[in-house]
Amino acid sequence: MPVLKNISALYTCPPDGGQHDVGEIRNAAMVWADGQIIWSGPEPDLPKIYKGYLTYDARGRMVIPGLIDCHTHLAFGGWRADEFEMRSLGRSYLDIAKAGGGILSSVDATRQAAPEKLLEKCRVLISHIVKLGVTTIEAKTGYGLDLDTELSVLRVYRQLNNIGLIEIIPTYLGAHTIPPEYSKDRRKYMRTIINTVLPMVNIEGSARFIDVFVEDSAFTADEARRILMAGMEFGLRAKVHADQLSACGGAELAAEVGAVSADHLERVTDQGIQRLSKTGVVAVSLPLASFYLKQPPLPARKLIDSKVPVAVATDFNPGSAPSWHLPLAMTMACTMQSMSPAEVLKGATAYAARAISVDDTLGSLQPGMQADFAIIDAPDVNHWLYHFRPNACVATYKKGRALHDVSETEAVYPWY
Numbered sequence: 001m002p003v004l005k006n007i008s009a010l011y012t013c014p015p016d017g018g019q020h021d022v023g024e025i026r027n028a029a030m031v032w033a034d035g036q037i038i039w040s041g042p043e044p045d046l047p048k049i050y051k052g053y054l055t056y057d058a059r060g061r062m063v064i065p066g067l068i069d070c071h072t073h074l075a076f077g078g079w080r081a082d083e084f085e086m087r088s089l090g091r092s093y094l095d096i097a098k099a100g101g102g103i104l105s106s107v108d109a110t111r112q113a114a115p116e117k118l119l120e121k122c123r124v125l126i127s128h129i130v131k132l133g134v135t136t137i138e139a140k141t142g143y144g145l146d147l148d149t150e151l152s153v154l155r156v157y158r159q160l161n162n163i164g165l166i167e168i169i170p171t172y173l174g175a176h177t178i179p180p181e182y183s184k185d186r187r188k189y190m191r192t193i194i195n196t197v198l199p200m201v202n203i204e205g206s207a208r209f210i211d212v213f214v215e216d217s218a219f220t221a222d223e224a225r226r227i228l229m230a231g232m233e234f235g236l237r238a239k240v241h242a243d244q245l246s247a248c249g250g251a252e253l254a255a256e257v258g259a260v261s262a263d264h265l266e267r268v269t270d271q272g273i274q275r276l277s278k279t280g281v282v283a284v285s286l287p288l289a290s291f292y293l294k295q296p297p298l299p300a301r302k303l304i305d306s307k308v309p310v311a312v313a314t315d316f317n318p319g320s321a322p323s324w325h326l327p328l329a330m331t332m333a334c335t336m337q338s339m340s341p342a343e344v345l346k347g348a349t350a351y352a353a354r355a356i357s358v359d360d361t362l363g364s365l366q367p368g369m370q371a372d373f374a375i376i377d378a379p380d381v382n383h384w385l386y387h388f389r390p391n392a393c394v395a396t397y398k399k400g401r402a403l404h405d406v407s408e409t410e411a412v413y414p415w416y
C-alpha cells in the first residue's frame, strides 16, 4: 500500500462541481492499493494506519489525475508537412482539401500502410505521450474509410490496449469524409457505413463511440443524424465534430441525439450553446487545431457561463493539429480561450473522462477511483501552465504502477 507524501498541491478533480472545482489540497498525501486510490487529503490528517507503509516523496511537487486526451486521430499513414508549408503561406484548409490534399491524402497513405507499421508508429508515439502525464486517450478511425482499413485500425487500437502502456478508448469515425470511390454517390457510402461497416464493428466489439464530421465539406446534419442513430442502435455512444469551420447545426444535433460530446465548436451559435446547456453534452475544445488553422477558438467563457462542461484535448492528427502535446494545448486553452489554469485542468481530467464516458473510474483522485496520476514538477497549477516547458511531468502512474518515473533523479525545478 504505497503512500505519496510531501505533495505541494494535490488536485483531486472531483467528477462533479463546477469547471473551476479541482479539489486543491495543499501539503497533501495520497495512498493507493490494488490500482485504486484509498485515501487523499492534507498530510497532517494522514491516518496512522498508513504510516508504516512504503513511502514515496513528491519533493514538494504537485500531483494531478492522469491526463486524458479525449480527442485524437492517433493512427494514420504518412504526415502532411508539405500542406503545413502551403497553409503557412496563406492557403486555406478547405482549398487544400479541394486540391486533393487534406484528409484524402491521409486516407491514401493509411490504406497503403501495413497494420504492423501502423501499430509500431502508434506505439512509439504513445511512448512519448505517456511521459507527459497522459494515461488515457480516445483514438478515432477515419483515415481508412473502407471496411478493411477501418477494422484494421480498430484492431491496432485493441493491440495497443493489450500492450498496456496507456488506455485507448476507440471511436469509429467512418463518416470523416466521403472517400474518393464514392465521390459521385454519397448516399451509397452512407449505406456502406450503416449496412456493412457498423455491423462488423459491432461483431468485433471494437469501438465504444461513433463520430461524424458535420461540415460543408463532409456530412450535413441530416446525414449525420442517420449515421449516429444507426451507430447508437449497435450500442455505440455518439460524438460529433461540430461547427468547426462553419455553423452547420452540429451542436444542435449533438444535443438532439444525446451525444456524449460535441467537439470543436469554434463557430457554434448562441442557439447551439443554449441547446447544449440543457443536455449535459461535454464541449471538447481543441486549441491546437484553432492555432494551426489560424482560427478563433471556441467561445469557452460563454459555454462555461451557460453551464456546459468544457474539456480540453489535442485533436492530434496529421493535418490540422499535428501535435500530441496535451500540456501545450492546456496552456493555449488559458491564453486563447480565456480559461483559468484550474478550469483547464478540470477540462483535461474529470471533464475529459466524462467526454468519453469513463468518469466513473478515471479523471479524479478521490478514494475509489483508479490510481492513474502524474507528478508535475511545479508547485501548483498556475505555475505549471504559465511557465511552459517541453515536459514538466516527472512521473506517470497507471493503476498505481509507474509507466515513467524520473522524480528521484531529476532536480526539482528552481521555482524561487
Ligand SMILES: [Zn+2]
Residues within 6 Å of the ligand: 071, 072, 073, 241, 315, 317
Ligand atoms: Zn478531430
